[in-house]
Amino acid sequence: MISRRVQYELAGRVAAPFLTKLDQWQAARKTKHPKRPTSGLFGPPLESARALKALMTSYYLRGRYADGAVPVAWVTSGFPFEPLEQLGYFIIYPENHAALCGARKLVPKISAAAEQEGFSLDLCSYARTDLGNVLKQATPVGRLPKPDLLCCSTNICQTVLHWYRNLADYLKAPLVLVDTPFIYHASPEHHLQYVVDQLEEMIAVAEGIAGRKLDRQQLVEVLARSREGSMLWRECLATGRAHPSPWTGFDTFFHIAPIVTMRGTDKCNAYYRHLLDELRDRVAKGIGGIARERIRLLWDNLPIWFNVRELSALLAERGFNFVCATYSNAWAEAGCSIQLGEPIPSMAKAYLEVYLNRDLANRLETMKQLAREFDVQGAVLHSDRSCKPYSVGQIDVKERLASDLGIKALVLEADHCDQRLYSEEQGKTRLQAFMESFDG
Amino acid sequence: MRSAYLESQKSQQGRKLMACLPIFYPKPVLTALNICAAEVWGPPGPPRSAEAGRIQTYVCPIVRNALAFLAGRSAELADGLLCPHTCDSIQGLASVLPDFGGWAKPVIHFIHPRGPRRASTLAYLNQEIRGFVKNLEAFAGQSLDPNRLRWALELHRQIDTLAAKLLARRAYLDVDDFTLYTTLRKGEYLWPEDFFEELKRMDARLSDTVVQKGLPLLLSGIVPEPMSLLKNLDDAGAYVAADDYAAIGRRILPHADPPPSDPFAALVETYFAAPPCSTRASSIDGRREHLSRLAAARGVKGVIFHPIKFCEPELFDIPLLKRRLAELNIPVLVLESGLESELSGQTVTRLEAFVEMASNHGSQA
Numbered sequence: 186m187i188s189r190r191v192q193y194e195l196a197g198r199v200a201a202p203f204l205t206k207l208d209q210w211q212a213a214r215k216t217k218h219p220k221r222p223t224s225g226l227f228g229p230p231l232e233s234a235r236a237l238k239a240l241m242t243s244y245y246l247r248g249r250y251a252d253g254a255v256p257v258a259w260v261t262s263g264f265p266f267e268p269l270e271q272l273g274y275f276i277i278y279p280e281n282h283a284a285l286c287g288a289r290k291l292v293p294k295i296s297a298a299a300e301q302e303g304f305s306l307d308l309c310s311y312a313r314t315d316l317g318n319v320l321k322q323a324t325p326v327g328r329l330p331k332p333d334l335l336c337c338s339t340n341i342c343q344t345v346l347h348w349y350r351n352l353a354d355y356l357k358a359p360l361v362l363v364d365t366p367f368i369y370h371a372s373p374e375h376h377l378q379y380v381v382d383q384l385e386e387m388i389a390v391a392e393g394i395a396g397r398k399l400d401r402q403q404l405v406e407v408l409a410r411s412r413e414g415s416m417l418w419r420e421c422l423a424t425g426r427a428h429p430s431p432w433t434g435f436d437t438f439f440h441i442a443p444i445v446t447m448r449g450t451d452k453c454n455a456y457y458r459h460l461l462d463e464l465r466d467r468v469a470k471g472i473g474g475i476a477r478e479r480i481r482l483l484w485d486n487l488p489i490w491f492n493v494r495e496l497s498a499l500l501a502e503r504g505f506n507f508v509c510a511t512y513s514n515a516w517a518e519a520g521c522s523i524q525l526g527e528p529i530p531s532m533a534k535a536y537l538e539v540y541l542n543r544d545l546a547n548r549l550e551t552m553k554q555l556a557r558e559f560d561v562q563g564a565v566l567h568s569d570r571s572c573k574p575y576s577v578g579q580i581d582v583k584e585r586l587a588s589d590l591g592i593k594a595l596v597l598e599a600d601h602c603d604q605r606l607y608s609e610e611q612g613k614t615r616l617q618a619f620m621e622s623f624d625g
Numbered sequence: 626m627r628s629a630y631l632e633s634q635k636s637q638q639g640r641k642l643m644a645c646l647p648i649f650y651p652k653p654v655l656t657a658l659n660i661c662a663a664e665v666w667g668p669p670g671p672p673r674s675a676e677a678g679r680i681q682t683y684v685c686p687i688v689r690n691a692l693a694f695l696a697g698r699s700a701e702l703a704d705g706l707l708c709p710h711t712c713d714s715i716q717g718l719a720s721v722l723p724d725f726g727g728w729a730k731p732v733i734h735f736i737h738p739r740g741p742r743r744a745s746t747l748a749y750l751n752q753e754i755r756g757f758v759k760n761l762e763a764f765a766g767q768s769l770d771p772n773r774l775r776w777a778l779e780l781h782r783q784i785d786t787l788a789a790k791l792l793a794r795r796a797y798l799d800v801d802d803f804t805l806y807t808t809l810r811k812g813e814y815l816w817p818e819d820f821f822e823e824l825k826r827m828d829a830r831l832s833d834t835v836v837q838k839g840l841p842l843l844l845s846g847i848v849p850e851p852m853s854l855l856k857n858l859d860d861a862g863a864y865v866a867a868d869d870y871a872a873i874g875r876r877i878l879p880h881a882d883p884p885p886s887d888p889f890a891a892l893v894e895t896y897f898a899a900p901p902c903s904t905r906a907s908s909i910d911g912r913r914e915h916l917s918r919l920a921a922a923r924g925v926k927g928v929i930f931h932p933i934k935f936c937e938p939e940l941f942d943i944p945l946l947k948r949r950l951a952e953l954n955i956p957v958l959v960l961e962s963g964l965e966s967e968l969s970g971q972t973v974t975r976l977e978a979f980v981e982m983a984s985n986h987g988s989q990a
């Protein structure tokens with residue numbers, strides 16, 4: 186245990202900074218011979234991207250040595266993780282890991298092990314990626330630490346519960362659930378109480394595994410950092426209201442990683458302060474995410490991780506920029522509403538009322554508000570084949586965006602992670618036709 | 626025929642009619658409030674209107690067909706819509722209909738707790754049922770009489786007991802699967818007292834000796850659609866000896882004897898005592914044990930997993946359940962289907978080949 190702990194600390198304090206320096210040195214050499222073929226289409230790259238890379242490298246590197254050193258929890262992205270953070274858990278977000286695999290186009294290969302086991306191609310590609318990696322380690326980050334605890338909240342979808350029930354069986358790890366009744370218009374009092382009760386149950390289990398009691402005073406401090414991080418992220422996103430937007434919606438998909446995986450930590454907040462400064466500086470100087478912003482768009486649903494760069498180039502070529510996205514925005518919502526005076530009830534409320542746990546009327550309103558605030562002329566709704574909860578209702582939403590706001594909208598069928606479920610040529614053709622419709 | 630019956634429930638019996646989406650809801654409360662439940666499992670066949678196009682084709686056909694049916698004005702008779710929170714897709718449908726058009730009548734939700742029985746889920750379910758009752762009282766325009774609820778609970782206990790008996794003694798029942806399931810599925814729309822009479826008539830056909838000679842199979846899925854599958858099985862020389870359909874066997878609740886004196890406590894208890902189901906997020910271990918027990922008790926020689934296409938709850942559970950059955954040396958077939966009226970020729974051939982393989986497997990073992 187002691188040597189494991191030493192390895193874990195060394196990974197975070199020595200190896201990760203060394204690798205970062207090495208990476209920066211290599212990057213500096215490469216800038217002498219830039220290879221980005223599409224460089225003329227975009228504004229100068231965000232400096233913060235390097236810090237982001239360093240942060241995420243360090244996170245996954247520490248993760249390699251976390252099991253046996255500290256308690257490890259695997260957690261769904263909407264899980265109220267703050268008590269785990271206070272209890273010293275190393276937290277892994279399988280969805281973030283799967284997104285990383287998706288961005289590197291590795292999902293078909295990793296998912297193959299899950300498909301061989303009998304998991305259908307129709308299931309969420311995050312889940313298939315994660316299960317595939319559990320069945321046959323193939324992660325690009327070296328290894329993921331084994332969980333002592335699995336934590337699942339249904340506030341993003343029911344899918345995660347089915348997925349985590351499988352994980353519990355394969356990994357022989359206990360599963361705690363924070364079930365969040367879906368909100369149709371408003372939620373009755375007992376729904377909130379149910380979440381409060383489950384948070385207390387979850388804390389008791391997590392304490393048992395960590396071998397110590399939750400320090401409720403320190404929990405408030407974690408919550409304060411979590412809230413501050415969410416607010417900083419919201420401010421970063423808000424810079425996209427400027428004309429031109431200092432970054433693209435596609436950039437936000439990558440810079441979201443710390444708010445997903447490290448919320449509640451000083452590192453996360455320091456990162457977003459740095460990013461915010463840079464974005465504000467770009468706004469002041471009129472530097473755009475793309476070179477020539479002509480038409481501003483809203484993106485709905487998860488990114489198409491394996492095609493982000495190709496899509497951004499296709500759009501930037503004609504002066505189209507995604508200046509806001511419901512997906513990135515959702516991460517600015519929950520943390521911001523936490524009230525520190527009543528930590529558990531306010532966590533319960535914040536995590537119950539997340540974007541994906543609310544009805545479509547609410548979603549439409551959020552999109553309309555984003556469309557107005559970011560001054561968009563169009564919207565692309567990614568109809569995500571293997572994410573039903575985010576996709577059902579989009580066809581009506583598209584109509585309503587057109588009729589209520591007079592903006593053009595396109596439903597683009599793809600998948601968040603699995604390129605086998607996307608016809609790139611067809612997607613391109615549809616996007617091109619969509620862009621042409623603005624000039625007609 | 627169904628429409629005429631439901632029409633008469635309204636006009637002659639003075640009952641309100643509730644269209645109910647699948648799967649779990651505390652039906653005795655509806656019965657006690659004189660509300661006739663008519664469940665919407667699609668309906669099968671091609672979508673009844675172009676409204677299905679409002680939901681992507683990669684979403685389960687039960688949900689797309691239900692949208693086509695309800696928004697296409699085929700359910701005008703119904704006075705309200707009940708939406709249990711079954712899965713992500715029904716969750717979406719329950720929002721699409723009232724929020725974006727297609728259903729202007731009252732909508733009542735029932736959001737059951739997920740996961741195992743815990744202090745939090747017990748307290749929540751108790752409150753959720755009470756909230757559900759309040760909403761139904763407003764819908765029905767009358768208050769719930771506790772004695773009437775006790776009467777309804779007793780009626781449903783008798784129904785469940787008899788349905789369980791018919792399934793447990795399937796081998797002694799002198800009818801084919803199609804006839805048996807047609808009867809069992811009448812519970813999806815008949816007034817419970819009428820349904821009980823149907824079950825009694827079926828009970829009268831129980832024999833003292835085993836009459837089923839085919840290969841005994843266990844079928845597991847959401848709903849036995851297309852129903853022609855049962856005829857295909859019959860033709861292939863097999864019969865359904867054990868049932869694990871969410872629409873049938875998983876809704877046959879074991880009742881405490883004697884029941885708790887508080888009828889709300891009885892509703893909570895029966896919910897947690899129900900056979901395990903993916904849509905209620907029962908543990909996979911619980912499902913594995915349940916299937917193993919069922920298979921052993923009915924001498925099952927093969928298992929067919931019969932998920933509806935794109936049904937995440939079911940598709941997620943199948944790999945581990947299959948593993949367990951392989952350990953028990955029981956042949957397994959996974960047969961995905963939609964709501965088409967008949968299985969394709971190719972699927973029927975797969976079914977026949979499976980029955981043949983499972984028969985031989987049995988004789989070699």
Ligand code: SF4
Pocket residue numbers: 280309310311312341342343344345487571572573574575601
């Ligand atoms: S991608 Fe969709 S289905 Fe998959 S975990 Fe996320 S919200 Fe759930």
Ligand code: SF4
Pocket residue numbers: 647685686687688711712713714715847904933935936937938939
């Ligand atoms: S078949 Fe599956 S996906 Fe479809 S409504 Fe039923 S539980 Fe939901």
